[in-house]
Amino acid sequence: MSQNILTRNNVKVAGNGKQSILFAPGFGCDQTVWKSVSESFESNYQVILFDYVGMGNSDTSAFDSDKYSTLSGYAQDVIDVCSALDLKNAIFVGHSVSSMIGVLASLRKPEYFSNLIMVCPSPCYLNDPPEYFGGFEKEELTGLMDMMEKNYIGWANVFASTVTNNPNRPEVALELEDRFCSTDPIIARTFAEANFFADNRQELPNVTVPSLIMQCANDVIAPTAVGEYVSKHLPHNKFVQMKATGHCPHLSHPEETAIVIQDYLKTALVKQIPKDSGVRPNG
Amino acid sequence: MCGLMDELLESAPCGFLTLSKEGIIQSINRTLLKMLQYNKEQLVGKHIDAILSKSARVFFQLYFTPLIMKKQVVEEMYLSLADKNGEDIPILLNAALDNNKEDPIIVCIMVPMRRRDAYENQLRIAKKVAEDAKSELELVLQSLEDKQEQLLVVNKQTQNELQLAKKIQETSLTKAITTDSIQMETYYKASSELSGDIYGFYQMNKDQYGIILLDVMGHGISSSLITMSLHSLFQRLISRGISASLLMKELDNHLHELFQNSEDVWHYCTAIYLVIDTNKKTIEYVNAGHPPAIFQDLNGEQQALKTTTPPLGTFEGIQFTPNKIYCKNGGRLLLYTDGVSEPLEPISLFSILKECSADSLSETKATIIRSLQGEDKQVQHDDQCFILIDLK
Numbered sequence: 001m002s003q004n005i006l007t008r009n010n011v012k013v014a015g016n017g018k019q020s021i022l023f024a025p026g027f028g029c030d031q032t033v034w035k036s037v038s039e040s041f042e043s044n045y046q047v048i049l050f051d052y053v054g055m056g057n058s059d060t061s062a063f064d065s066d067k068y069s070t071l072s073g074y075a076q077d078v079i080d081v082c083s084a085l086d087l088k089n090a091i092f093v094g095h096s097v098s099s100m101i102g103v104l105a106s107l108r109k110p111e112y113f114s115n116l117i118m119v120c121p122s123p124c125y126l127n128d129p130p131e132y133f134g135g136f137e138k139e140e141l142t143g144l145m146d147m148m149e150k151n152y153i154g155w156a157n158v159f160a161s162t163v164t165n166n167p168n169r170p171e172v173a174l175e176l177e178d179r180f181c182s183t184d185p186i187i188a189r190t191f192a193e194a195n196f197f198a199d200n201r202q203e204l205p206n207v208t209v210p211s212l213i214m215q216c217a218n219d220v221i222a223p224t225a226v227g228e229y230v231s232k233h234l235p236h237n238k239f240v241q242m243k244a245t246g247h248c249p250h251l252s253h254p255e256e257t258a259i260v261i262q263d264y265l266k267t268a269l270v271k272q273i274p275k276d277s278g279v280r281p282n283g
Numbered sequence: 284m285c286g287l288m289d290e291l292l293e294s295a296p297c298g299f300l301t302l303s304k305e306g307i308i309q310s311i312n313r314t315l316l317k318m319l320q321y322n323k324e325q326l327v328g329k330h331i332d333a334i335l336s337k338s339a340r341v342f343f344q345l346y347f348t349p350l351i352m353k354k355q356v357v358e359e360m361y362l363s364l365a366d367k368n369g370e371d372i373p374i375l376l377n378a379a380l381d382n383n384k385e386d387p388i389i390v391c392i393m394v395p396m397r398r399r400d401a402y403e404n405q406l407r408i409a410k411k412v413a414e415d416a417k418s419e420l421e422l423v424l425q426s427l428e429d430k431q432e433q434l435l436v437v438n439k440q441t442q443n444e445l446q447l448a449k450k451i452q453e454t455s456l457t458k459a460i461t462t463d464s465i466q467m468e469t470y471y472k473a474s475s476e477l478s479g480d481i482y483g484f485y486q487m488n489k490d491q492y493g494i495i496l497l498d499v500m501g502h503g504i505s506s507s508l509i510t511m512s513l514h515s516l517f518q519r520l521i522s523r524g525i526s527a528s529l530l531m532k533e534l535d536n537h538l539h540e541l542f543q544n545s546e547d548v549w550h551y552c553t554a555i556y557l558v559i560d561t562n563k564k565t566i567e568y569v570n571a572g573h574p575p576a577i578f579q580d581l582n583g584e585q586q587a588l589k590t591t592t593p594p595l596g597t598f599e600g601i602q603f604t605p606n607k608i609y610c611k612n613g614g615r616l617l618l619y620t621d622g623v624s625e626p627l628e629p630i631s632l633f634s635i636l637k638e639c640s641a642d643s644l645s646e647t648k649a650t651i652i653r654s655l656q657g658e659d660k661q662v663q664h665d666d667q668c669f670i671l672i673d674l675k
Contacts, residue, residue: 028345032353136337143338150361150403153346180353181346220332220340245305245330247344251352252304 002084009050009081010057015042019114020087022048024078026096026120026248027195028188029181030056033095036254037261048090050081054187056179068190071097071198075104082112089114093261095250096120096221097195099230104200106209115268116211117261120247121230122222124199132201135223141196148192154182201233210236212264214257218245238264298374298393304352306331306343309388318395320367336363336371347378351389355380361400364393373400445476445504452507455514457483464561465492468648468671470623472663479506480620480668481514485521490562493521494670495530497554497595498573498620502666509550513537527556531569531595531603538596551596555588555618558605559674566616567605571595574621577633580614583640585633615644616672622665627654644673 005011012031021041023034031049038047051058052074067073078101082090092113094102099121106113125134125141182188211234215227224241231239240260244253292299298315302308308326316323319334326333332340339362350357357378364372378391452473459467467484479499487493495517499506516537520530534554542549553573559566566578572594575587586608592601617636624632635654639647648671655667 026345029349029353033349136341140337140341143336144341147338147342147361147363149407150400151342151346152359153350181349183346218330218332219344220337221344246348248348248352251348 005080005084008053008059008062009077010059011081011085012049013046013085014038014049015045015047017041017043017045019045020048020085020090021045022050022078022081022087022090022092024092024094024098024102025051025055026094026098027191028183030058030179032056032180033248033251034093037250037258040254040258041261045091048081048085048087050077052077052191054191055182060179060187063187065186065190068187068194070194071101071200072104074098074101074191074194075108078102078105079109079112082109087112091115091117091265093117093119094121096122096247097191097198100198100200100203103203103207107203107206110208113209115265116207116209117214117264118211118230119214119250119257120216120219120222120227121213122226123201123204123230125196125221126199128199132229133223134226135220136196144196145189145192148183148188149185151183154179154188155184201229204230204233205235207234208236210268211238212261212268213237213239214249214260215239215241216244216246216249217242219247221247238268240264298391298395300331300391300393302331302389302391304387304389306348306389308333315393318366318372319364334364334366336365339363339365347376351378351380355382361396362393373397442476448504448507449473449476452477452481452511455511456481457485460484460486460492462486464675465559466644466673466675468644470648470652470667470669472667473507474502474622474663474666477504477507478502478666478668479510480622480666481510482618482668482670483514483517483521484670485518487521487524487558490560491524492557492559492561493530494557494559494618494672495521495554496573496618496620496668496670497534497552498622498666498668499552500550505548506550506666509538509541509552512541513552527558527567527569527605528603530556531571531592532601535571535595535601535603539599542596549596551594553590553594553621557588557616557618559672561674564611565607565609567607569603569605571601571603572597574619574624576619577617577636578608578610578614579617579636579640580610581612583637585637587633610674613674615647616674617669618672619669620666622663622667623651623655623669625665630654644671647671 023038025031025033030051034049038049041047054060054063054068088111090113092102099118100123102116106116122134124132125136127133127137213227213231215224227239231237242249242256242260244256246252249257293313295312295314298318299312300308300315301310308329308331311323311326331343335343342362347357347360357376360376362374362376364374366372373396374393375396376391376393378389381388381390456471459469461467471480479502480497482496485493497510497513499509513534517530517534520533531554538552553571555568555570555573555576557566557568568588569592570588570590571592572590575589578586578588591606592603617632619632635651639650651669
């Protein structure tokens with residue numbers, strides 16, 4: 001079972017530390033987006049990367065359009081990966097939608113996580129006036145779906161993997177796979193709908209795991225007001241405003257991203273690190 | 284040279300744009316500015332979001348940024364720009380990350396694709412319609428297959444019922460009589476499971492035999508039900524030794540009574556009834572619209588026992604007066620329904636009977652069946668029944 005999960009979710013483990021740190025990619029792309037950041041953790045941590053089912057080099061045949069039509073299906077992927085690796089008190093770093101997937105996973109299995117680090121989180125993209133402004137009207141998100149449909153990133157490979165879903169020639173599918181990013185009409189579309197129409201505002205106050213929010217400037221997808229909303233409603237939360245702009249600081253500003261995470265962990269990980277690890281409580 | 288290239292790029296037939304890694308516009312050519320209705324100062328130094336529609340800003344973050352940072356190229360990306368007035372301009376974008384410089388820059392070219400976009404939208408709508416129609420068709424097909432499955436089950440049950448009914452109908456047929464003075468062969472074959480033909484033979488006393496052959500119009504279940512109702516009536520009456528005219532009158536009345544209040548299911552019936560007296564050497568008969576029975580004497584002389592009255596169940600008040608022929612030296616009789624005579628045409632049963640003069644009764648029967656099978660290779664359209672009788 002655990003080997004199946006490791007293959008299914010294309011799990012990669014690197015690094016030498018005792019403490020595990022799990023990097024979860026955001027919507028649209030696979031684990032390689034984390035490479036520049038995650039490599040800097042390998043000397044002190046056990047670094048775990050994975051792809052959600054349907055993305056990257058995961059086993060697309062495991063994709064179930066019912067299961068993955070809500071974020072809880074993706075949260076189950078995270079739980080499955082933690083369980084397969086027998087993780088306890090792992091640091092979870094999630095970009096964008098993975099922040100909320102981490103929230104859902106931690107609510108189900110709090111013992112798996114020591115901290116949730118949320119890069120550009122949003123619990124709900126739709127505006128819900130007068131109290132909440134996620135930043136989007138429904139038509140704008142529908143327009144995004146249309147734009148996905150009119151782009152063909154990773155599409156040929158979807159068809160290739162469907163066409164080559166031939167157990168006698170598995171190598172064909174492997175050769176053709178490059179699903180770094182995808183806008184394909186089945187898997188990516190399902191994920192997009194699960195993500196952009198989700199509303200996880202109610203779950204935030206129930207989170208027990210300490211968390212960090214990393215907020216970029218000028219983020220059209222997760223504006224600062226939304227990050228502040230998340231921070232306000234999460235218990236044990238720290239909010240950091242980054243210099244990085246946009247929605248992908250791990251790609252555009254990997255150094256700053258790594259430093260912010262490391263700074264946070266220095267102060268926050270006190271209770272999880274055993275005393276002989278050399279890390280001392282801060283203050 | 285460089286200046287010339289720059290000048291050419293300014294007015295190139297495509298939008299040209301360079302961005303910093305953060306997406307800040309570094310330079311933009313005249314073609315693109317004209318397209319967007321901005322001037323250079325309004326855009327240089329701004330984030331590319333300034334010229335993207337809201338959906339495109341999100342898409343840019345979700346796909347452009349990861350692709351350009353990780354793959355260094357973006358090919359054929361569809362985006363919609365927003366011009367100064369907020370009008371959407373669909374474009375196709377190619378971009379490359381130039382890492383050679385100290386500050387990496389992203390070089391983009393954009394080609395407007397309004398007509399292609401409109402056409403693609405039409406295609407997408409058509410595709411959606413086709414897909415919807417396809418899934419609807421699949422549903423219909425599925426339900427059709429389910430129905431067919433049910434029909435097969437029902438049909439199987441009906442077939443079983445019909446087989447049972449066929450056995451019951453055949454059980455009601457009387458056995459051929461063989462005595463010193465009379466010998467018989469019969470053939471009875473329904474076009475579907477049930478037949479509209481029926482016959483009966485009864486020895487009424489030492490010398491007299493009553494022989495009846497009926498053909499209810501049509502065939503199948505409805506006709507067979509009428510034959511069964513007529514059967515129970517003639518069986519009772521002939522056994523009682525009733526006269527030929529009275530028997531036909533009773534059967535005629537029975538049909539009139541059956542359908543007097545239900546004209547829409549009205550059926551009539553042709554019938555021939557013979558009373559053979561082996562002592563007096565006579566054959567009395569009434570033929571109600573039935574094909575003529577054939578009597579052939581030992582010399583091969585043939586007589587047709589032609590129709591004497593309209594069919595049963597047609598006109599009220601018919602008198603069924605019997606005709607009589609003599610058969611002093613014996614001979615051979617053939618009674619049949621039109622299901623036998625019609626497929627054989629133009630060959631007549633008269634000539635077959637003549638050719639078989641020297642043959643035994645069973646050989647004659649076999650000859651007629653062979654002729655029928657030869658002529659009627661395809662579907663049997665009507666019920667078939669014939670009776671051969673030798674009088675000694």
